[in-house]
Amino acid sequence: MIFGVVYLVRFHIVKEYDQTLEFQQEMAQAQIDIEQYKKTAKNLVDANTVTLLTEAADLKAGKAIYDSNCVACHAQDGGGGIGPNLTDQYWILGGGIKKVFTTISEGGRDGKGMIAWKQNLKPLEMAQVASYVLGMQGSTPANPKEADGDLLWPTADAVE
Numbered sequence: 001m002i003f004g005v006v007y008l009v010r011f012h013i014v015k016e017y018d019q020t021l022e023f024q025q026e027m028a029q030a031q032i033d034i035e036q037y038k039k040t041a042k043n044l045v046d047a048n049t050v051t052l053l054t055e056a057a058d059l060k061a062g063k064a065i066y067d068s069n070c071v072a073c074h075a076q077d078g079g080g081g082i083g084p085n086l087t088d089q090y091w092i093l094g095g096g097i098k099k100v101f102t103t104i105s106e107g108g109r110d111g112k113g114m115i116a117w118k119q120n121l122k123p124l125e126m127a128q129v130a131s132y133v134l135g136m137q138g139s140t141p142a143n144p145k146e147a148d149g150d151l152l153w154p155t156a157d158a159v160e
């Protein structure tokens with residue numbers, strides 16, 4: 001009888017231990033799955049779901065994309081040239097992350113010179129460079145191009 005009780009207790013404790021371990025392993029796996037999903041989801045972003053990215057890594061990636069693709073027409077500091085000034089509060093094609101993402105993805109008006117970057121950039125890359133561009137709002141470029149478009153800042157739509 002005593003052996004029976006000891007056996008029962010040990011059996012249950014051991015079993016409980018196993019279950020705890022199993023639970024922890026499942027949780028760890030779930031965490032990995034969530035991280036993986038987040039990475040994939042981030043790249044599935046489109047003009048409707050895009051939000052302003054604020055993490056340093058995303059903005060750094062956005063700057064790198066800007067420096068190698070956009071500087072020729074918008075200047076290093078966003079002051080503009082062939083393309084409009086991106087630091088001011090005036091937008092030709094709309095401000096705010098969703099519209100800026102759309103402009104980058106689909107390009108500008110015909111014949112103006114702003115191509116549809118979706119041919120060359122992944123959705124996440126366009127979200128990163130759009131967020132970087134919006135981060136230049138209110139900065140002071142060396143040779144700012146005169147304002148063009150509608151005054152949209154400060155409105156809720158200008159920066160999300």
Ligand code: HEC
Nearest residue numbers: 069070073082083084091092093094103108109112113114
């Ligand atoms: C060949 C020159 C050229 C390059 C390169 C270029 N752009 Fe443009 N961009 C323009 C022109 C021109 C316009 C104005 C389009 C219009 O008036 O319809 C424009 C417009 C824009 C606008 C909208 C501005 C507004 O006032 O609404 C954004 C945002 C923008 N560009 C971002 C970018 C980004 C980001 C890149 C790099 C991935 C880039 N551009 C590369 C020429 C360029």
